[in-house]
Amino acid sequence: MLATPETQTRRLEMPLLAFDQVSVAFGDRLVLHDINTSIRRGQAILVVGPSGSGKSTWAMLAAGLIPEPVEAKVQGTIWRHPDLERPGAIGYVFQDPESQFCQIRVGEEVAFGLENRRMDPDRMAEKIQNALHEVGLASAVDREHHTLSGGNKQKLALAAALALDPEMLILDEPTANLDGAATAAIFDQIEGLIQKGRTVVVIEHKFQDLVHRIPWVLLLNRDGSIHRMGPTQQTLAEEQDWLSREGLVDEAPAQRRRAAVPSSNNSLVVTLRGVSAQYHRWAPVALDGVTLAVRPGELVALVGPNGAGKSTLLKAMAGLLKVRTGDIQRPTAEEAGFGFQNPEHQFIFERVADELANHYIGGAIPEEVARLLQEFELAGHEWDSPYSLSQGQKRRLSVAVMVHRERRLYCLDEPTFGQDARTRRIIMERLQNRREAGAAVVISSHDLDLVRQYATRVIALEGGRVIFDGTPETLFKEPSIMCRARLVAGDFSGEDNRDPGHPPVFSSWTPRSRQSLLGRLNPAWKLLTVFVAVGLSAAANRLGTTIPLAALPILLLVGFSGVGIRATLRRVLPFAVFFAVYVWMMTAYAAVGPHTPVVHVLWYRLSYPGFMKGLVLGTRMLAAVSFGILFVSTVDLVDLVKSLSRQFRVPPKFSYGTLAGLSFFPRFRDEWNKLVLARRVRGKETRRSWTRIVTYALPILSDAVRLSERVAIAMEARGFRGPTTASANARTYYRASPSGWRDIVFFVAVVGLTVVALWH
Amino acid sequence: MQWKTRDIVLTAVFAAMCGAIYLGWDFLFKVVPIANPVASAGFNGLWWIAGGIVPFIIRRPGAALLAEAIGGFMEFALGSPYGIQAFTIGIAQGLGIELGFMLGGYRRWNLSWLLLATALGGIGNYVYSYFYYGVNAYSPAVQVGYLVVTMISGAVLAGLLSYLIGRGLKRTGVLQNFPISRDADRQAS
DSSP: OOOOHHHHHHHOOSEEEEEEEEEEEETTEEEEEEEOOEEETTOEEEEEOOTTSSHHHHHHHHTTOTTTTSOOEEEEEEEEOGGGGSTTSEEEEOSOTTSSOOSSBHHHHHHHHHHHTTOOHHHHHHHHHHHHHHHTOGGGTTSBGGGSOHHHHHHHHHHHHHTTOOSEEEEESTTTTOOHHHHHHHHHHHHHHHHTTOEEEEEOSSGGGGTTTOSEEEEEOTTSSEEEEEEHHHHHHHTHHHHHHTTSSOOSOOOOOOOOOOOSSOOOSEEEEEEEEESSTTSOEEEEEEEEEEOTTOEEEEEOSTTSSHHHHHHHHHTOSOOSEEEEEOOOGGGEEEEOSSGGGGOOSSSHHHHHHTSOOOSSOOHHHHHHHHHTTOTTOTTSOGGGSOHHHHHHHHHHHHHSSOOSEEEEESTTTTOOHHHHHHHHHHHHHHHHTTOEEEEEOOOHHHHHHHOSEEEEEETTEEEEEEOHHHHHTOHHHHHHTTSSOOOOHHHHHSOOOOOOSSOOOOHHHHHSTTTTSOHHHHHHHHHHHHHHGGGOOSHHHHHHHHHHHHHHHHHHSSOOHHHHHHHHTHHHHHHHHHHHHHHHHBOOOTTSOEEEETTEEEEHHHHHHHHHHHHHHHHHHHHHHHHHHTOOHHHHHHHHHHHHOOOHHHHHHHHHHHTTHHHHHHHHHHHHHHHHHTGGGGTTGGGGHHHHHHHHHHHHHHHHHHHHHHHHHTTOOTHHHHOGGGSOOTTOOOOOHHHHHHHHHHHHHHHHHHHO | OOOOHHHHHHHHHHHHHHHHHHHHHHHHSSSGGGTOHHHHHTTGGGGGSHHHHHHHHHOOTTHHHHHHHHHHHHHHHTTOTTTTHHHHHHHHHHHHHHHHHHHTTTTOOSHHHHHHHHHHHHHHHHHHHHHHSSGGGBOHHHHHHHHHHHHHHIIIIIIIHHHHHHHHHHHTTTTTTSHHHHHHHHSOO
């Protein structure tokens, strides 16, 4: 049964947390003030307030993440129940599903918190399975989590928190980046937790669906003070005026869409005939025989699950993508605009006003720019860096840059993704104006209300094919299509959990090499062994020593790594080309005695002793490279990091912190590709951008900085603070590789053989 | 001067990206030495830019060494033609840079110290190349030329570039919780 305030009040006994006249400031900016609340055990609270009202700050304060690691000035008194002091006692699920993990595979991620609590590693597997089972991810335990969908990532974050038996759970806009179906699934999880009597705090701007599920509500004012706290349904009913004044509910009832403006010459803006696309030869088909036409005066919404081909179709329409087959007729690059999902990708200037004007503004702000600043509610920020704006402001800026020029076609990828009601309305009204003026607008969206309110036509995609093309009204009458397009919840458990077939990125080894003699060795000892052997190789200065040195790792690879002869050769041989360069270098440049015969070719003086030196150098490098291949072919990154701490006492802060950073490598590879594309869209303004190399790289670098900060906060929220970060002994290790006599034997044998080869 | 978790994560993220750049640089400039080793040294500096940008932002003892070790390791793991030597030379270059900041007592991080430190990174590169890449076989004149050009290259490609990136990034406001933003008030850089 649903929890009600009355049933909950009876269960509430002890307060867990109490604030007394608390205020929080970041630098000079006061974010929260006059905070007097308490949270009781078993209480479930929904936190509602406009953007910038300090909801997240309040939540991080409650979680003990302020003033450290999130630095802020805090005044007033905060009382905490002693139960909240142990690591992981407060579980925290953050808004961005991409930046709260620090390991590589699903199971390890859950284990991270358990390690911080020094749980016995033998008990971890069961605990992990239980937590994953609770959120429906049990089958994914060995998958690399960067391949999970956004919704499943949030479920994993929830499982990681639940595994720690938290006294209190805080969910900070957990569904802001999710589609309708995933949102519904997360809301069901939340409801389940409340019914089990957990203390839960949920910040959510799509709160309408939670009103009946969360008994208490806390309303925050724009200035960072508490407006009211009380039983949810009653309070929200009484505060309708306040809610609409703060822009938390859409006050304007859905405007009737006007029919598409009939175009005088009835021309088409874009026509696609049998278009198929693929990102590379091995990738699944992104578009599969799509045929459609878009007319002026249409606002087309593309819907469908992640990976259905929505972004690809938009790119194909805007001319950003070479299609494999089919025929596209579209406006010129000048007449088509494209808006990326991440607004930062489109910024090419360092000030908001320059961005709007599309050139550096020397003196006063041109009238045109001033008008845009007003229209998109960016006034007052004209000299700020675009990167320093809030999410909503960034999005408004990127849309302003794109729509202020008249074009025939506007393509926007998720223009209202994660935005509050106000920004969403500003953006959609501008697009609607463009449409009414006769342009065609195509957007992708997961937002059902947006489709209902603004779209004149909906195209649903699945697996690169069009499964629906018609008016929103018709779509709403087809529940099965709605479900397949993931606009509403349905039974996805089977589909959603399936492995999309991404090959693992971080582990190059096969089960065979894992089971091999070398694969079972301890990674840290193996690194040390390889390090010493390669270090000693500097002393090798004749072919008689360098050839055996190169043979040693190759023989080890062939014999004991499970890689096999063919694969070994395939990995080693490409390097031979590079050693030819060294042979040439030495032949041409080595210093030789005065009486050595040399051959003059062009301005080079080639000598035989130099050639021999080159061969020695080349084989020596072959030895080093082969030792390297031996190492990477038989080591897993996570195992390496853990054993650096366990065997060699590297403070976990450094080993786990580094692992967290490295785990984001695939993300930045993708980001880079998107950035290159986005720069192409801005076209001629960016043509000379290589001269401003720093500005060019800013979107990726600023993303990297923010990501590092968020990840570090998420790690600390899971108990990675205090002694467990400083001392390798103060934590336990899940699936740690043991070390033993085998490693000693390997070390002695490899180093011994190297020494023998050097001084025989 | 205590390292915070976010400093380490930032080091790893930046260094890993630099590792990918190093790899591209490996392939781009692998052929230049054919023409002339001294000329090729002019490109060396970019191989320790992680050791410039990371300490410039986070300003911790050991930052250059850690960044270069991770960058080199990533370069190696991604398939550098230098193999595991990409990792070991990274450590050598990192130690060179570290020496520069150590001379400044880990309190001076302005442009001149950044240029000095990244130039010293060139000494790390030289020493390693002397023993492992056959620089010892060149005539003394070529060796001196190699060293000088390498150090200048380090100051420009690893030092000056890091300074420009760090300053540009600071202007965006995302670095406000990192030492680069705090120290700037006390010390004109």
